[in-house]
Amino acid sequence: MIIKKIKELTKEEEEKIINRNKANFEEILPTVMEILKDVKEKGDEALKYYTKKFDGVEIEDFKVTEEEIEEAYNSVDYKIIEAIEKAKENIYFFHKKQMEQIKDLNVKNNGIILGQVVRAIEKVGCYVPGGRAFYPSTVLMTTIPAKVAGCREIYITSPPTKEGKGNPATLIAGDIVGVSAIYKVGGVQAIGALAYGTETIPKVDIIVGPGNIYVTTAKKIVYGEVAIDFLAGPSEVLIIADETADSEFVALDFIAQAEHDPNASCIITTTSEKKAEEIKNKIFDEIEKAERKEIILKALEYSAILIGDLEECIEFSNKYAPEHLEILTKNPEEVLNKIKHAGSVFLGEYSPVPVGDYASGTNHVLPTSQFARMSSGLNVETFLKKITFQKLDKESLKNIADIVITLAEAEGLFGHAEAVRRRLK
Amino acid sequence: MIIKKIKELTKEEEEKIINRNKANFEEILPTVMEILKDVKEKGDEALKYYTKKFDGVEIEDFKVTEEEIEEAYNSVDYKIIEAIEKAKENIYFFHKKQMEQIKDLNVKNNGIILGQVVRAIEKVGCYVPGGRAFYPSTVLMTTIPAKVAGCREIYITSPPTKEGKGNPATLIAGDIVGVSAIYKVGGVQAIGALAYGTETIPKVDIIVGPGNIYVTTAKKIVYGEVAIDFLAGPSEVLIIADETADSEFVALDFIAQAEHDPNASCIITTTSEKKAEEIKNKIFDEIEKAERKEIILKALEYSAILIGDLEECIEFSNKYAPEHLEILTKNPEEVLNKIKHAGSVFLGEYSPVPVGDYASGTNHVLPTSQFARMSSGLNVETFLKKITFQKLDKESLKNIADIVITLAEAEGLFGHAEAVRRRLK
Structure with a gap:
């Protein structure tokens, strides 16, 4: 972890931070292309082969049944079901507000009638990661904007558990939103199934949702055959903290980001050298107590605590273009006005990133690895298109x-x- | 050219029409990847090498100078300059209306402040094809939405002429819109330059604009490093014509589409068998007189005249998802209401596709090869992103x-x- 004044960073240090752990697609391209080719040619048979190979289970029918969903409800703590319901409401609220802004257009120029009509994409495939852990929240974040946009068919694919079942919370989230079907298949093979269609899984128009480097590379390859949201890399946060920020909160948010992934990147920029020291000490205190200590220690590799005046911190944030940006300063709105690139912004000391991950209502599927320079996070427009017309x-x-x-x-x-x-x- | 009732089409015939001449990226992937790698590693040196190899000219400095632009103004008919100026005004009008619809969002839910702020993408690369012909109209269509969105840096790359110069009309269009720089480089090497940056050409955030299969494959590969608009294939039109349509107009619009490209696809669906016969005869009359007869004859391969009732015609159009859709029926607006997928729609007998290609104000960079199922054409939002926030x-x-x-x-x-x-x- 680099701890330094922004203006004293060497070019190499700055580049290491800015470029963070950028995915290298090229190395795994041949492997991914081979799996996709197999799925395209052999359909379900290939899905079965790769599910056995990578997930270690034999699955006869990938489609989750009514019985499995009922079983899921019986196996999960009611508190979790209730939390999913409430999170769903908040996410609906925000995405409906996005939708209310989108309107047809009808104008006249030189006697020519001009305009555009809005249409929903018809068939959506949502990839929900699994494996080490399962993410029912990602079910909500990918399916709800598609629902609000008015997409007719929404499918979920997610890796099976070690017992060859669907993860209960994932199934419940899909059931609560009301999707067309859920399939117990993950990895490159799931992306291939959604892109080309198999006997069981329908070909969709757009594939959205995060995944590991293999899933992401597969999305890159099938792009053109289908649309995709964007290519997501490891998660990241940049925190702008002035002398009013609570060092403990900053350290906690650092830990919350770092626990995601050994490749995660957490950058703290602060106006106070004293604060930098305090935050650093608190981070190492927290690491000792953390459940996911090993992951967090690895994530220090692409992390940093940087010191500069507020303008320098903002400038650095704009260079970095973070997926998540926390602004813990006296006037966070003033700082937001100067922000050019970010996925989602968290203003003030009571808005840690986890609120956006689950329940504030904004979307948690966000651009990483500098892609916030050119892309919004997932939103209702991801699932809409506009047809222009003239008469x-x-x-x-x-x-x-x-x-x-x-x-x-x-x-x-x-x-x-x-x-x-x-x-x- | 298939001429048949829609409901009598065999599965093979229907698939041939629907899938049209879909680009096959895989074959040329290694060639394209090698050029991109060279540009990434060797910068301008690689641009010079490939420009000599593919365009047959040696170019020392790719950046177009003030003098070259002045020279262009002196070498082009004033009528063309005036037409570019007027087209610019109309294109500005429509894209400004798009921009007026886009607003920040600020709402409250459960005491949480939620919203999003709109920001322009900073650096834009517009690819303008050249070679066989030059397309000043594409300069207008790619740069104006970026200008209206508020992008700070807009660059054009376009292949040099056989004399190693910039095409005069292309330079003038770029000058009239007011871009940051124009570079005389085309093909895969231009896409590589915009994606990675060279000594002369800056790395951009998004690359837009149509190109041949090599350019399109290059865009697919650099996607992730930069954003792109979409992967464009050969141009296409689908015409819905009822018994009120003028067969001559339909035939002329067929020819106008077919003259673009030997791989173009022109589909006419009509409610009248008599009309179908009449249109066919007029098409072959017009082909005899056409300047670009050879190209048009080749384009018949993926073209068709299909007969069905109005609902069948609409249903077929939605299956086909055309880049351009002409509706020559008694109540074209009623038909538009049932259209699910299209790039741009041309309503009534006085709205041939060429008006949208140049001067009605809508954009002519549109999704092809069924991508209208999932994507809008180029528009101001291509150059904007929305940052969500919460407090x-x-x-x-x-x-x-x-x-x-x-x-x-x-x-x-x-x-x-x-x-x-x-x-x-």
């Missing part, structure tokens, strides 16, 4: 005929010019 | 603490639970 009459066609004919002929497209000219004869 | 106080954190703690612990993320619990102590 001219003879008069308004006359108004622009010269432009069309001149440019078409300049580009050598004489048939284009002719289609306009002959209409005006 | 809680101690009270509102208390309101959702149970949900967060329960779900975090269910997912094994104990540090997440702790970050909330300790704040409420």
